Amino acid sequence: EVQLVESGGDLAQPGGSLRLSCAASGFTFGRRPMGWVRQAPGKGLEWVSTINDNGINTHYGDSVRGRVIISRDNSKNILYLQMNSLRAEDTAVYHCAAWINAHFDYWGRGTPVTVSS
């Protein structure tokens, strides 16, 4: 059974940093692209970032490019999202999602990030 469990979400100050993690199991993690999608309170879905299977190729959404870094540790089956220079508009639930047979076919429940002073 595919499982994706996010952690690391917290209350952070504007300008601060957080590192989100996503522990994956139930599939060959190191052979599948992964990504992050966020959802601000009461709002729709926003794609944040995607990384290929070996971690070489990464892509970012316009609103986070230059402030976040996606990475992965295939030896530990963990996906990361390093978030820097946090803004109030980064407040959201952050879901990790896998691309096993199709884009974003499996999702985690998400980890909440709140940016506020």
Added chain:
Amino acid sequence: DIVMTQTPLSSPVILGQPASISCKSSKSLVHSDGNTYLSWFHQRPGQPPRLLIYRISNRFSGVPDRFSGSGAGTDFTLNINRVEAEDVGVYYCAQLTDFPWTFGQGTRVEIK
């Protein structure tokens, strides 16, 4: 960036009746590899999104056959043959052809 526009934004439906959601993209979603990466997701309240349809019309594993997707180029449709109570929630289309990937605004389906 490709803009995804869904209509309607809200859809009150009667149980057992059909429902249809339109999704239009600002640019063709045909990828250079020949595929069209248009997906549909469903999100129930308090739950993460789940994949329903990928590449326009392919139902994901476990998705009931009352859900179907169609379309081409820039115009796409999600149809629910006979709406059941568990189908309430918000439906999103998404294009995964060009970076940045983008979602539609979402369509809320509720029982009338």
